[in-house]
Amino acid sequence: MILAELMEQAGLPKGVLNVVHGTIAPVKFICEEPRIKAISFVGGDRAGQYIYETGSKNGKRVQANLGAKNHCILMPDANRNFALNSIVGAAFGAAGQRCMALSTLVAVGDSQEWIDGLVERAKGLKVGNGFDPETEVGPLITPAAKERVEKLIQTCTDQGGKILLDGRGVKVDGYPQGNFVGPTILEATTDMDCYTQEIFGPVLTIVKAATLDDAIKVINSNPYGNGASMFTQSGATARKFEKEVEAGQVGINVPIPVPLPMFSWSGNKGSVLGGASLYGPRGIDFWTQLKTTTSYWSSQDALSAKATTAMPTHN
Structure with missing residues (x-):
């Protein structure tokens, strides 16, 4: 509006x-x-x-x-601080209410040791009124959206996962009825509701993988194909990911791989x-309806009065 x-x-x-x-x-x-x-x-x-x-x-x-379920693979050779800061911003910006929000982190090998640092960074984000310049995580759009997000968070523990950071019950001064959910980080498997469903809120689900091949398999097994990212310092690893991942928009050390306006949007799958x-x-x-005009102008009349049924062609 x-x-x-x-x-x-x-x-x-x-x-x-x-x-x-x-x-x-x-x-x-x-x-x-x-x-x-x-x-x-x-x-x-x-x-x-x-x-x-x-x-x-x-x-x-x-x-x-x-719908979308955007993934990011975190490799152990990534620039640690840059990667973690980028992931937190991509997961919780706009309170996760954007189609390209990062909703799943696939932590590979030793990068799983960085999860505590990810949680600490997320804890530091300020939840509040979206018009406050200092606010980093605003409210969800409706009470129903808040209720749905909180229910999906609960399914994580109900189905055997872990809540590493719980944003439910967050209070913002002056807004006792506000639709606020704070940054939330879950550890889950790919058969849990918090992974299979698009949450559309400030919730990051972490799935662990032993190898890059395992991580790519997680992404390619998902029915959605909007975007996928990777953090690594290896060109060969990045090239393998770029070639094999089944997502339309691919990011290398870019957490939200939306192409610049001069390039076409390229989401795929579901x-x-x-x-x-x-x-x-x-x-x-x-948005364009093409129109083709074919015209012929002759300076003289036909030499014969006999009609022809052949396809008209002119040199």
């Missing part, structure tokens, strides 16, 4: 940008209204599947960015439907 207000203040003509609040009714309208030719969606699996199937059935061009990029040159093509 703030962006829409700024666009209006900047002089954008009325009707060019429209913001409509709602749930089922406006979505149904957008999917069925014949004047709407293309739909771009970012959100959860259930809504995305409906929009893709219904919009496509009505002859619309549809792209949908669905994270995308429609196959079209959200931005970059291919993203512009999605």
Whole structure:
């Protein structure tokens, strides 16, 4: 809404940008209204599947960015402080409420000894009002979101995992009913709910792996394919990861591998439907209807009055 207000203040003509609040009714309208030719969606699996199937059935061009489970492999040869600081920022920035948030850390070999340092850094983040410049972790968007995140945290211990840092019950002065969950770090296995489900909150799940091959297998076995990162100082290790990992957006010593706007967005697997990029040159093509004109101008009439059924060609 703030962006829409700024666009209006900047002089954008009325009707060019429209913001409509709602749930089922406006979505149904957008999917069925014949004047709407293309739909771009970012959100959860259930809504995305409906929009893709219904919009496509009505002859619309549809792209949908669905759920995500973004991974980061931490190698023992990484620059320790740089890697840990980057991972904490990527996991807990925006309270984890962004589709490219880092939600799973795959700690390989001796890098597992750095987990305590990761926990200490996360403890130091300030939870508070999102408009406070000193706040590093703001509130979740709704009470329902807070309840869902806290339930998923609880499933970790219920299913045999460990809560290394528990952000439930955090209090922020002046906001007794605030939707706050502090930075949370879980140690789990890939069959637990806290790993299989997209949490969309300030929760980092750690999965341990003995080798790089094991770590890559964890990522490639996941149904989502939005982004995957790695921290290492080895070029050969990075190249192997880049080549073998099944994620559309790959980061090497970059925790949130969103490409620059001039490059196309490249998520894959269960994270995308429609196959079209959200931005970059291919993203512009999605919103473009191509038109081809073939013309021929002759300075004289045909020499014969006999018609021909051959494909017309001209030198």
